[in-house]
Amino acid sequence: MIQNDILKVLYSKEELAQRTTELGKELTEDYRNKKPLLVGILKGAIFFTTDLAKAMDINVEIDFMDVSSYGNSTISSGEVKIIKDLSASAADRDIIIVEDIIDSGRTLEYLVSLFKRRGANTVKLVTLLDKPEGRVVDIKADYVGFLVPNEFVVGYGIDFAERYRNLPYVAVLKPEMYQ
Ligand code: PRP
Ligand code: MN
Ligand code: MG
Numbered sequence: 001m002i003q004n005d006i007l008k009v010l011y012s013k014e015e016l017a018q019r020t021t022e023l024g025k026e027l028t029e030d031y032r033n034k035k036p037l038l039v040g041i042l043k044g045a046i047f048f049t050t051d052l053a054k055a056m057d058i059n060v061e062i063d064f065m066d067v068s069s070y071g072n073s074t075i076s077s078g079e080v081k082i083i084k085d086l087s088a089s090a091a092d093r094d095i096i097i098v099e100d101i102i103d104s105g106r107t108l109e110y111l112v113s114l115f116k117r118r119g120a121n122t123v124k125l126v127t128l129l130d131k132p133e134g135r136v137v138d139i140k141a142d143y144v145g146f147l148v149p150n151e152f153v154v155g156y157g158i159d160f161a162e163r164y165r166n167l168p169y170v171a172v173l174k175p176e177m178y179q
Helices: 013-030 046-054 106-117
Strands: 006-011 037-042 061-068 081-084 094-102 122-130 143-147 170-173
Touching (some): 006 013, 013 046, 013 122, 013 143, 037 106, 046 094, 061 106, 094 106, 106 122
Parallel strands (some): 037 061, 037 094
Antiparallel strands (some): 006 170
């Protein structure tokens, strides 16, 4: 049972759903007369992207990009790799990048500059979790679900070495699990 590896639950399924609904309402207001391109960043943002899209009461186009910088470690390599690119063109679009977590900020810094180079009209960032203490580059999200303490979290899309993504809540693992 993967539940046995958990030290504590930080955000329950209900808290995640409630906050996602609130963010969806905010985005609905802010993008009322636009048709934004929602770009979920795989793999971590899979669940948040689909839940957030369902909480938005306007037409959105959904796309995904797969980038990775962590490999099988808890520490970012600092080098962002594109594993899968967008299907849609970013040119002239109002892009909303959807992330599960911002830590060092390197993934988002890379993506924001990439979409601007590709001619996006606007680029905004929404992240479920923000870990400000982890920041090494100057990046701020426009919409944040929760501020998280400086601990390595898993669940609701977030992995440790590709495990624990399918937990329905966000949690901290028992210390021995990170070894
Ligand atoms: C994680 C997370 C964010 C990024 C945040 O992804 O999902 O995308 O790292 O860290 P940063 O702010 O330090 O760049 P990861 O590279 O582990 O890939 P994954 O989403 O496929 O797990
Ligand atoms: Mn990710
Ligand atoms: Mg990862």
